[in-house]
Amino acid sequence: MSIFKKNKKSGGNYLSGKEVRAIAKENAKVMKELEAYKNRKCDESEYLTEMQGEDNILEIDNLHSYFFTEQGVVKAVNGVSFDIPKNKTVGIVGESGCGKSVTSMSVMRLLQGPTGQIVSGEIRFHAKEKIFDIAKMPMRDIHKIRGSEIAMIFQEPMTSLNPIFTIGEQLDEVTFINKKGARKDEAKAKSIEMLNLVGIAMPERVYGAYPHELSGGMRQRVMIAMALASDPRLIIADEPTTALDVTIQAQILDLLRDLKDKIDGSIMLITHDLGIIAEMADYVVVMYAGRVIEKGTVEEIFHNPLHPYTIGLQKSKPTVDSSNEELYNIPGNVPNPVNMPNHCYFKERCAMCKEKCAGDYPDMIQVSPTHFVSCHLYEEGQNNG
Ligand SMILES: Nc1ncnc2c1ncn2[C@@H]1O[C@H](COP(=O)(O)OP(=O)(O)OP(=O)(O)O)[C@@H](O)[C@H]1O
Numbered sequence: 001m002s003i004f005k006k007n008k009k010s011g012g013n014y015l016s017g018k019e020v021r022a023i024a025k026e027n028a029k030v031m032k033e034l035e036a037y038k039n040r041k042c043d044e045s046e047y048l049t050e051m052q053g054e055d056n057i058l059e060i061d062n063l064h065s066y067f068f069t070e071q072g073v074v075k076a077v078n079g080v081s082f083d084i085p086k087n088k089t090v091g092i093v094g095e096s097g098c099g100k101s102v103t104s105m106s107v108m109r110l111l112q113g114p115t116g117q118i119v120s121g122e123i124r125f126h127a128k129e130k131i132f133d134i135a136k137m138p139m140r141d142i143h144k145i146r147g148s149e150i151a152m153i154f155q156e157p158m159t160s161l162n163p164i165f166t167i168g169e170q171l172d173e174v175t176f177i178n179k180k181g182a183r184k185d186e187a188k189a190k191s192i193e194m195l196n197l198v199g200i201a202m203p204e205r206v207y208g209a210y211p212h213e214l215s216g217g218m219r220q221r222v223m224i225a226m227a228l229a230s231d232p233r234l235i236i237a238d239e240p241t242t243a244l245d246v247t248i249q250a251q252i253l254d255l256l257r258d259l260k261d262k263i264d265g266s267i268m269l270i271t272h273d274l275g276i277i278a279e280m281a282d283y284v285v286v287m288y289a290g291r292v293i294e295k296g297t298v299e300e301i302f303h304n305p306l307h308p309y310t311i312g313l314q315k316s317k318p319t320v321d322s323s324n325e326e327l328y329n330i331p332g333n334v335p336n337p338v339n340m341p342n343h344c345y346f347k348e349r350c351a352m353c354k355e356k357c358a359g360d361y362p363d364m365i366q367v368s369p370t371h372f373v374s375c376h377l378y379e380e381g382q383n384n385g
């Protein structure tokens with residue numbers, strides 16, 4: 001479904017009125033086509049697919065998600081591919097703005113149109129009974145996966161909970177949506193069960209409370225209960241503990257880890273914090289400027305990081321021993337997302353850069369059955385660990 005055409009880029013640092021109008025015209029055309037595609041009526045068979053690996057619950061394959069802005073096209077997710085195996089936690093890590101949230105919003109089909117759009121690629125998801133390509137699903141059919149098969153936990157629960165309804169009303173609603181004809185007492189029993197499951201001591205009291213009456217940690221537990229009420233196969237947690245203090249953070253992470261086994265599902269865990277990844281994840285995906293630059297098992301990424309950016313990230317992680325030292329900071333900035341170069345996006349910040357790095361963007365190289373890196377240093381089997 002690649003119906004996107006490249007915008008003409010401005011040669012200078014600012015856009016002329018003519019260039020702005022040309023961008024707006026091109027954007028309007030592409031956005032109209034993509035919106036029509038999203039809102040089409042079609043037979044389910046059009047977006048049924050097959051998984052490439054039988055152990056995977058989710059396979060993101062060459063995903064491109066863009067924002068069509070007045071300044072040009074922001075390629076927030078620019079050819080991302082990775083798998084989430086069944087019953088595993090996959091950690092997504094990378095600097096602010098690298099495309100972690102846009103990747104997860106694409107899976108949930110929550111990108112705000114007409115500006116934000118999935119432009120091409122596949123998102124294969126193994127639902128309970130069928131396998132869907134979520135990227136091709138029309139919006140009218142998204143209820144088949146969103147909230148029911150895939151649930152999302154956000155950073156700030158207060159923005160996701162409705163302040164004018166009680167916790168019980170909001171939890172019951174999930175059951176009513178997912179189980180047609182469910183009775184009120186059935187929905188309440190399920191809600192109380194979920195509140196118990198997430199370790200809330202007095203579930204009946206919390207059931208009748210309003211969001212503002214709860215602490216931040218309790219609200220995040222409620223959000224997790226809400227995510228679980230539909231028995232999802234995949235939970236996407238985007239910085240689920242960033243707004244919480246360290247003790248509560250540890251409790252919520254323990255809870256998520258326990259629940260993954262209880263619900264027999266998988267977790268896509270997005271975080272800035274490498275400590276959380278080390279503790280929680282089975283696999284790690286490292287993103288940089290809208291692309292995956294390295295991926296592997298948690299042991300591979302922590303004990304044998306290969307990409308200069310991953311090595312820099314490890315060095316910039318605070319440790320107990322480094323408390324008196326100044327923290328390492330990867331020098332330089334991410335390139336302008338509207339005008340990405342054709343060569344490696346990390347080149348301007350890379351201390352290991354060689355002549356070839358000014359050439360084509362490096363291919364993804366496989367260095368073990370599970371470890372992949374996109375960097376010219378590892379081509380033709382050189383230096384692979
Ligand atoms: N609505 C939008 N309009 C234009 N650009 C956007 C929009 N939302 C996100 N972007 C751009 O997409 C890119 C990826 O953003 P994203 O939110 O996925 O980053 P992130 O990795 O989740 O960062 P953080 O760690 O800060 O949450 C950024 O360059 C951002 O500026």
Ligand code: SF4
Nearest residue numbers: 344347350357375376
């Ligand atoms: S491809 Fe070159 S510039 Fe890019 S990370 Fe590897 S060594 Fe550095």
Ligand SMILES: [Mg+2]
Nearest residue numbers: 100101102238
């Ligand atoms: Mg984010």
